[in-house]
Amino acid sequence: MTPRSRTYARTAGILYLVTHVTSVTAVAAYASNALVVGVALELILALGCVGTGILLWLLLRPFGPARAATFAGLRALEAAVIAAGTLPMLALVHLTAPGPNTEALLALHSAAFLVGQGLVISVNTVILGWLLLDAGVVPRFLAVLGIAGGVLVGLSNTAQLFSLIPQGGTIAAICALPVFAFEVWLAVHLIAVGLRPRRDQLLKRNSTTSPSCMT
Template identity: 35%
Template sequence: MKATRRAAVVTGVFFLLTEIGAIAGMILYGPLLTGTDYIVSTGNDTNVLLGAFFEVILAISNVGTAVAVYPVVRRHNESFALGYLGARLLEAAVIVVGIISLLTVVTLKQDLAGTADADAATLVTVGRSLLAIHEWTFLFGPNFALGTATLLLATLMFTSRLVPRTIAVLGLVGGTLVSVSAIAVMFGAYEQLSTFGFLVALPVFAWEVSLAIWLILKGFSPSALAGISTPRAGTAVVAGVSR
């Protein structure tokens, strides 16, 4: 039980770190994401570097949530637990690609902007291309992959009753909305960084924060843990021994 309680606290802490990393990164990236000519401007590169640092924390914490909770949820359904781990790994990998694209803008700005060999128009075009890569990684990472991961974990929490079902329902609603929103953004219905996009993301934010606080303060339900003491459907069997 001590190990399970520790897993709950660690999972909750990682979820809070994902929110801190995502929000801080978005705020610090602001001038770069909204300015089309940042690469030839005198903008503050320190803010971008700090934003990248926080997004690295976000990527690590994403994986951390899955690794920390895996030993617990695998006993309920190993297939869904592995799916959640895989979705979080994918999300983290895509986020890292987005970080690299923005750091490349900073490097080009520092090395080439203002030099005799630099062509401002070309640099602006390259900068916009790198920003476009980040925009698409933001769509496929913290939208598609996040939506999938949220639905998998929320389903596990709902069916196992490891946390109150009201919290799990927030995850089911949030994961669905984020996934549908990603499709809408892909086809040009509205911008990712818009008021409507922010409102659509609120349920998944509420799910992660409420889940984190519950796990840190209360942990997993003891009665639910007793009911999943042995693996159920979806558990892998090797050489006749259940893992």
């Protein structure tokens, strides 16, 4: 990796960790009725999503330009939905007393969470895992974990959308664990190692280039 690419990778890894910290602490802030803090954390989360999308697009576009651009676009969409989901929470801040609108505003925020951090993230995680697998720049199991985790989260959130399982319940939390593990592992890998070809990829590239070198 070039020094610039190494910097991109480290920054992307740090931003991935930031998105996890802010997403968890935002839920805790809302639960403790610290609505303004929760909104601020979700806005930071949205910025982190955009940042990881741009940086991974820069790093991965040589291996799959269309998929890298699609991932970045979906990451931006995820950020937009998260940001939109903060609006009903801001509205709650200005309500003088709980009323019939309170439940509607909370439902809007839950819907934004379901779409942004549920359905959209499932698709972009599958695309990212697929691209990483083809590029051969992370351990194979890490890429496969991303694909499998994305599919599982997609199925889980679709089930929540149709009220087949409770939204934010135990089943949904269990289904989200593989994506959580994938993103944390990827973040650590980006920070510590970066994106380097696996040994099998190097051997494959050497085998394809050696005949041309002999002619």
